[in-house]
Amino acid sequence: MTEDLSAIFSPERLSGGGPGPLYVKLRRTLEEAVKIGRLKQGDALPPERDIAEFAAVSRVTVRKAIDDLVAEGILVRRHGSGTFVTKPVSKVEQRLSQLTSFTEDMARRGMTARSEWLHKGIHTPSPDEMMILGLAAGTKVSRLSRLRIADDQPLAIEHASVSGEFLPDPAVVTTSLYAELEKRQVRPVRAVQRISATNMKESDAGLLGVPVGAAGLSIERISYLGSGRAVEFTRSLYRGDAYDFVAELTIGAT
């Protein structure tokens, strides 16, 4: 084992590893070791203290190099246990051109999907909600927040707002919001989504089990009835490492 260690982390290799600060050289050395398969998926790195000793740098410098690779998703730390090369999770694919519910979608691909409710309640609408859902003064809005879990892995956080007119009591929703809306004959038929990428904040990262700053897909969706009336306004945050959206495009009339 000691041979392997010094082979990867020898001070000679670091000094010859191009320009830049020590932690950058060390980061590149580690990255390279993973890329060429010298360190394989699931492998444990040597303890930080050992790396520091063999590379002749301080432990703080080792941690800084590892910090960056954790932020890039290449390594994962497990407190009290060690640091490991990330095993890529198999990505869930979501068809962007179809409006489906999470529950239905996961069932269709044979995955066990469940949710943990974070919140259900009736509220006075925020200015955003009034604008987007077209609410009159004095009306209420139902808010439903949940953690989406597929095959026991947290996948997304979802905050939905529905006009109180269409869903007066959010407590009746147990699994699929869309199924409940369908029951009430107000299932949306069209939606507009806005997709962007964002670095996760502490609270969201905690719920999804990823490090602070991990990349997430942020999706805002507004769903409409056939009449053009807005029904639902949902903000979701998907784990970037676990979700793929697939969209089909056609040539655009300008």
Next chain:
Amino acid sequence: MTEDLSAIFSPERLSGGGPGPLYVKLRRTLEEAVKIGRLKQGDALPPERDIAEFAAVSRVTVRKAIDDLVAEGILVRRHGSGTFVTKPVSKVEQRLSQLTSFTEDMARRGMTARSEWLHKGIHTPSPDEMMILGLAAGTKVSRLSRLRIADDQPLAIEHASVSGEFLPDPAVVTTSLYAELEKRQVRPVRAVQRISATNMKESDAGLLGVPVGAAGLSIERISYLGSGRAVEFTRSLYRGDAYDFVAELTIGAT
């Protein structure tokens, strides 16, 4: 000024700021100060050494707190100058349901778009390229990589691969790849995109002028002719803080 400093960073406030390590408390304090407008967009933070002194913690701890907020995109550091509250960049919106070229798209919204070529060349196709573009053995592929810049701000990195049959000499492409393909009557009419979020690696982050680990939208696109033949395979990486994709959905036939 000193009053403001101690008002925000007093040790009392930190100790009363909930549970967790010092740098987490300090991070929350800073985050709160930004959220409630105590620190406004573009404002400079006090020097790290001053914060450390007033909060009665070491400078390393201050840096760790700031590190996290930089990773979340809330603060930006400028070497030799100071640390500042981020001014949000206005996001570019891209319609997902239409297949347009970057150049055409930016022109339509009145922005000055340009590109810097990172690479143009003819290569032996990779296994991926052979599969996706349906290349026969012995054929070549044109690769074009460029940095997309809108209003003097780097926005995306794009790596395009086109079958040599359709584009034997990539040097002829100067501005719009699609315009060139149209000239050759092989402009695609349909495409499939795969969208995910990822934390940027050093090289990409450097080109786009964002910190390592910043969130990016990763988009893989395969474009097809009317005949169903694949023309182009493009991998792009967009700055997550500067790009929004908008998609319209309709109810899906299962």
Next chain:
DNA sequence: TAGTGGTCTAGACCACCCG
């Protein structure tokens, strides 16, 4: 030149996991 962030050290102690 003065002030700021960037890197780095050596050492300490805490918190968690596992045999």
Next chain:
DNA sequence: GGGTGGTCTAGACCACTAT
């Protein structure tokens, strides 16, 4: 209990920016 990562310190020097 032994080993691992997590936090924290005090101090040093370097690199960049503004004036």
